[in-house]
Amino acid sequence: MLHYYWDPTYVLVLIGVVLSLAASARVKSTYHKYAREFSRSGLTGREAAERILRMNGVQGVTVRRVAGELTDHYDPRNQTVNLSDAVYDSASVAAIGVAAHECGHVLQHENGYVPLKIRGALVPVANFGSQISWPLILIGLFISGDFSVLLINLGIILFSAAVIFQLVTLPVEFNASGRALKILESSGMLSIDELKGTKKVLGAAAMTYVAGAATAVLQLLRILIIAGGRRDD
Numbered sequence: 001m002l003h004y005y006w007d008p009t010y011v012l013v014l015i016g017v018v019l020s021l022a023a024s025a026r027v028k029s030t031y032h033k034y035a036r037e038f039s040r041s042g043l044t045g046r047e048a049a050e051r052i053l054r055m056n057g058v059q060g061v062t063v064r065r066v067a068g069e070l071t072d073h074y075d076p077r078n079q080t081v082n083l084s085d086a087v088y089d090s091a092s093v094a095a096i097g098v099a100a101h102e103c104g105h106v107l108q109h110e111n112g113y114v115p116l117k118i119r120g121a122l123v124p125v126a127n128f129g130s131q132i133s134w135p136l137i138l139i140g141l142f143i144s145g146d147f148s149v150l151l152i153n154l155g156i157i158l159f160s161a162a163v164i165f166q167l168v169t170l171p172v173e174f175n176a177s178g179r180a181l182k183i184l185e186s187s188g189m190l191s192i193d194e195l196k197g198t199k200k201v202l203g204a205a206a207m208t209y210v211a212g213a214a215t216a217v218l219q220l221l222r223i224l225i226i227a228g229g230r231r232d233d
Contacts (some may be wrong), residue, residue: 009222016215017216023204023211030204031070031206033095035086041189045087045099052103052183053081056064061106063099065089070205072098076120081106093190097198101205104176115171126165129158138224156220163220166213173209177202184213 043051049063066072066082073082081102087095108116133155140151181199184190192199 009225012218014220016218019211019214020208021177023208024189027070027204027208028200029100029199031094034097034201035090037093037194037197038091039096039190039194040091041088041096043096043143043189044089044091044096045083046089048096048184048189049081049083049099049103051187051189052100053106054105055183055187056103056110058106058110072102074102074109078107093194093197094201095136096184096190097201098205099178100180100189101202103183104179105172106178107179108172113172115168115173116177119168119172122161122165122168125158126162129160130162132163133159133223137227141226156203156223156227159220159223163213166209166216169209170213173206175207189194 046065048061053061061079061081063081065088066084068084069086071082071084072087073079075082081099083099083102085097087219105116136158138153139187140148140155143151162179180202181195184198185192185195
C-alpha cells in the first residue's frame with residue numbers, strides 16, 4: 001500500500017503558482033482588451049518606437065519584428081528593440097504602450113540607470129544559480145555529513161542570487177513604464193483618454209514581475225525551511 005507524504009512547504013509552491021497564473025491571465029486579458037482600441041494618431045508600434053528613439057537622440061538602436069505574443073524586449077547586446085508580431089504593425093493603444101516601454105529600457109541603458117546595470121551584471125550568476133541550486137540542495141538532502149551542509153548552503157546562496165535578480169528587475173520595469181507614459185503624454189502620441197488604457201496594460205505587465213519576484217521569495221523561504229529541518233535532524 002502506498003503512503004503519500006504531505007510536505008507543508010508545498011503550500012508556498014501553490015501560492016507562487018496561483019500568483020503567477022493570476023498575473024499571466026490578467027496581463028493577457030488586459031492586453032487583448034486594449035489591442036482592439038486603436039489610437040487616433042494611427043502610429044504603429046514600430047513607428048512609435050522609432051519616433052521615441054529619434055526624439056531622444058538615440059542612435060545605433062534598431063527596431064525589428066520578433067515572432068510570438070508578448071515577446072517584446074530590448075536587447076542591449078545588439079542594440080535592438082524587438083517587437084512581437086502583435087505589436088510591430090499594430091496601431092492599438094496596447095501596442096504603442098508596449099513599444100514605448102521597451103524604448104524606456106533603451107533610455108535606461110543610454111542614461112546609465114543603475115538598477116539596469118546591476119540586473120545586467122546579475123544575469124549570468126542568476127541563470128547559473130537557478131539551474132544548479134536545486135540539484136545541489138537535493139544531493140545535500142540525500143547524503144550526510146559536513147559535505148551535505150556545504151552543498152545545501154551553496155545551493156541556498158546560488159538560489160539567493162536568482163531571487164535578488166528578480167527583486168532588482170522590479171524597479172527596472174516600473175521605471176521603464178514610467179518613462180514610457182511620460183513620453184507618450186508629452187509627445188501627444190496618445191491622448192489622455194488613450195493613456196488610461198496604456199497605463200492599465202503596462203500596470204498588468206508589471207504585476208507579472210511582481211508575481212515572479214514573490215514566487216522566487218517563496219521558493220527561497222521553502223528552501224530555508226527544508227534546510228532548517230535537515231539541520232535539526
